[in-house]
Amino acid sequence: MKKKKWFLSLACLLGVVSLAACSGNSDKDDEIATMKGDKITVSDFYDKAKTDQNSQQIVLDMIISQVFMDKYGDKVSDDEVDKQIKDTFGDEDTLKQQLKASQMSRKELEETYKQSLAVQEGLKAHVNLSDNDLKEAWDSYHPQVEAQIIAVSSEDDAKKVKKEVDKDDADFGKIAKDESIAPSKDDNGKVKFDSTTSAEEVPDEVKEKAWDMKDGDISDPIEVNSDYGTGYYILKMNKNQDKGNDMDKYKDKIEKIATDNKINDQEFTTKVIGQELQDANVKIKDEAFSDILSQFTDAADDKQNNSSTDATDKESTDTTKTEESSD
Template structure:
């Protein structure tokens, strides 16, 4: 399922924890480096660092995380935190290596993920789905299918594989295990997915072609471009299904898709964050950071102006109707 990702990158986590450690253990006059007749203090570093755009983003992330954690943190369970860490790092060995290289503790990592999940909870709390939202999610939904997938890195390889799988008595699963660079190769290329499955698991270009296939049909090579370059996929449909006409049969999935669609909307998230910052009475004390909340305060300000305009319009209309009635 596609969700807006508020989990900060590992680099961001390290930066935030590093700044916190610095503020806890250092005085602004503490020396970082000395040279002939000169010195660089923690204060000097802060004065220079605070104007950097990346560091301003870190401060903004910290403000948003603390505001949402204060209000929604209790709604985040330990199991959810553990699951998010597992989804991000996979096995414990990888996690421990990352923690060691970044000099972070498990508890520090858990706390930061808890804060990010609290933001997710806060956004979900503001979701209000209309009938149109549900219908839009239903129109784009395709139920789960089972297929086999082969991924290769070049068009020539893809054409060769396509020829192999079309031969009489060809074993698609065996060919997938021998040729595919996708994780599914370990399971004869077998994958299950629906329209909401993330593009990282099954590319959107592949899904779009899959819905029209009959059981047993095989696609031509499908080119997929990403930030890492191009790849080619060949898919065999094992078991497709039509969703039918009854949306209630998939009510839970449709609700989740519609919720994700709303949370993924930038205007919605900006508005919600602005409201929460306003409710928490956030005030910037350092002039260097005076503009970091502007996008959110502008959003809430525009909503208030729109609301006031609507109220004034209603009042004017009511007054006019009263006057006309008196006449």
Template sequence: MKKKLLLTATTALSLLILGACSNTGDQDIATMKGNKITVEQFYNEAKNTSANQQLARNMIIYQAFEDKYGDKVTQKEIDAKYDEQAKQYGDTFDSQLKAAGYTKESYKKTIKQQLAMEAGLKAHIKLTDADLKTAWESFHPEVEAQIIAVSSEDDAKAVKEEVSKDGADFAKIAKEKSVDTTTKDDGGTVKFDSTSTTIPAEVQEAAWKLKDGEISDPIAVTNTSTYTQTFYIVKMVKTSSKGNDMDKYKDKLKEIAEETKLNDSDFTTKVIGEVLKDQNVKIKDSAFSSVLETFTQAVDTKTSDSKATTSSDKETTSSEKATDSSEATSSSATEESTTSSSK
């Protein structure tokens, strides 16, 4: 979470710099014998870098979503998100904001834009029965377990042997040997379902296979940032089966299906394109002429597919009418022939 905040802050600061450059024109940045570097020169160089192209794109998108969906975001939600991040950073939060070029007010504006974008994306979600069934396939209800995390496979094997002995106190061993500071003080006790992100997926998958009281073999989990491995031992305390009744978990399944949509790049790209089109976004500086292409093309493709489908439907209808007309003509001719023969 801290990395995300710093990244967002850097983005906002760079955009502020670009905006300031475009507004101050010929103001000097530096002078030297017979020459100078102006803000405008700096801006003309800076705006062509890929990083600033991306920053400008993000700024346009967030502003478009705020304009369209900002009224869906309450001050209470903004304050709650701000307080949540402030709590995570503790005493360093104010200094982090200041170092990144934020004030409390400007950071809350950023939060509002993020929440407005989330509201806009969710407004376009229309879940189908197929979406819920897909969510159901991967869903597992909450279980209670205990975990011990150690730094090597040899340590994990030794822990597995120790906790498997008759009368072994798993909680006590977790407090003594687990390197997971989040859970060790509670004896490694955790509760999680298939939507949880605090427990590694590999650990979850292994846990689902255990019956109450069973202990897993060592489970290797690789940190994708540092490429270091942590090894887990899991004891199932209380498992549960989802059974066959989807309706029992309908709200949770909707939540899973909605999250799946929000993580679908094709879906989000099309929605962003639709919002940009609806807000009549026009690029005025040729340096940024292509920053929105990914999104506008997605909308154009969708519109083209829709027209093709409509055209196909019309052709089908026309063909059906022609067939009906042919059948009617044939029927009429048969009637005339029969009448003539009768005469």
């Protein structure tokens, strides 16, 4: 199923900030530009811009963010916001460079992340995990392993490294330090990861290969294709482990995986957002934006209709059983 997170993007916020700055200092008849015998006003600009797809998306994101902020914003702490920003940008210098490039203030960025986290909190509030949800999460889970990784940029380099690590006296850690382009090279290629580790940290192809390896095994070169190009990984398994049959041992982890699966399910998020929009009594006043909420409100209506049908069917079944019992 296709996944999408309905969070206000940084690009959208920039558009919102820019438009707000214009509207805050301008009347609708103020002139943006003049020419011989004609002019372009703020009102002209708005009439043209509001039908643009990007503008429609900006308004949609603003509505969703505002609804969830009003209801769930107080559940998001400043520490959570700071952690999200740090996880995204890393060091403070990188953050400052990005803010300068986007002409965005630190406060605006923090507000954006708080809005995203408020949406997450709202989605979590609607999650009711079934036994099937937990089983699906359990089936997909593999506990943490300890390994070493060498990453190179070409197939020829991968074949060369593979020959080196297969030698009887090979020092995998030293070869990783000398040859690898992965961040782990500074720690002799050492990495720890489980099935929930992001693909940015350890590619999915590498993780899938790892689960079947025994301690001491060294993989053949693993080809990984990404937005950044093609890379090759050689993996040495140091300590693998079987999860066994006791799901309770990993209860918190399994519940988090199942919850994340729900939140990343487009059908689920669409219905939840639609329900929250209805609960907030959102009304579109400008005809140009009349359809932007329909996908959400329609999904919420379908959910309510299905719930009503299920309740009616259950009541009918219970009545039938009672009548049969009376007979």
